[in-house]
Amino acid sequence: MGIVGNLTADQLQSFNSQGYIVLESFATDDDIDAMVRRMDQLVNDFDPSSTASIFSTKNQLTDDYFFESAEKISFFFEEKAFGDDGKLKQPKQLSLNKVGHALHEIEPAFKKFSSSNKVSSLMYSLGYKRPVIMQSMYIFKQPGIGGEVVPHQDNSFLYTEPQTCTGLWLALEDATVLNGCLWAIPGSHKKGLVRRFLRDEDGVKFDRPSPSYDQKDFVPIEVKAGSLVVIHGDLIHQRFVKTILFGFENQSQKSRHAYSLHVVDTDGCQWAPENW
Numbered sequence: 001m002g003i004v005g006n007l008t009a010d011q012l013q014s015f016n017s018q019g020y021i022v023l024e025s026f027a028t029d030d031d032i033d034a035m036v037r038r039m040d041q042l043v044n045d046f047d048p049s050s051t052a053s054i055f056s057t058k059n060q061l062t063d064d065y066f067f068e069s070a071e072k073i074s075f076f077f078e079e080k081a082f083g084d085d086g087k088l089k090q091p092k093q094l095s096l097n098k099v100g101h102a103l104h105e106i107e108p109a110f111k112k113f114s115s116s117n118k119v120s121s122l123m124y125s126l127g128y129k130r131p132v133i134m135q136s137m138y139i140f141k142q143p144g145i146g147g148e149v150v151p152h153q154d155n156s157f158l159y160t161e162p163q164t165c166t167g168l169w170l171a172l173e174d175a176t177v178l179n180g181c182l183w184a185i186p187g188s189h190k191k192g193l194v195r196r197f198l199r200d201e202d203g204v205k206f207d208r209p210s211p212s213y214d215q216k217d218f219v220p221i222e223v224k225a226g227s228l229v230v231i232h233g234d235l236i237h238q239r240f241v242k243t244i245l246f247g248f249e250n251q252s253q254k255s256r257h258a259y260s261l262h263v264v265d266t267d268g269c270q271w272a273p274e275n276w
Helices: 009-018 029-045 064-071 107-114 119-124
Strands: 020-023 073-077 097-100 131-139 149-152 165-172 181-184 197-198 204-205 220-221 228-232 238-240 258-263
Touching: 009 020, 029 107, 064 073, 064 097, 073 131, 107 131, 107 258, 131 181, 181 228, 220 238
Parallel strands: none
Antiparallel strands: 020 228, 073 097, 097 131, 131 258, 149 238, 165 228, 165 258, 181 220, 181 238, 197 204
């Protein structure tokens, strides 16, 4: 079987060809249970009146709460979580978009998985010499209001020279086309980075508009809980519900929790000072 997490030659070839690969049963039931239970505790202890920060990939955040989340555990709501009166329309447990971005550093349950031998073995088998996790997120994809994540490339946000960002997306629940699984354009990573997400004294912005994409080019990546999707930093991918009835949000009655990591190499690579 070899070392858990190590990619075979065939898997590496598939990753290099498609820009992503699915590793089934990467996380154990105990891994999943520990992270889900700890997140339940964090959300239960969270006072929603302390922040009303809303996360959207269409309208990027520029406030201090967002920037400071790089070293903290911060809570971000869905766009449709609040009513006209400024109050949550449903319980906080069903209103959050994500929690980030330092779970892997601060919370033991998440740190245990993130720094496990199987994760480090995976990164070394991808050619990393000194991999570092730059951010982590617990993504809820709430039933009824779980918003669309527009097409993007991870290298846009976590840029290095040369480019080294890899996304690790762990399904904590089954992810399907009905509750908001990942979708990707296979092989799109070969066309390179199309734009960058830059921070300056005025906040954050993209250096150019997003290209338009034909939705028929995207394929769904449906996975079972415990599966890990490894994503090349230049792969065009997004998250939404692909049905005529539902449109692009998770309007099903089933959530789709996931834990996401983004890793870069720090050996022979320069971290861009313009990163958020």
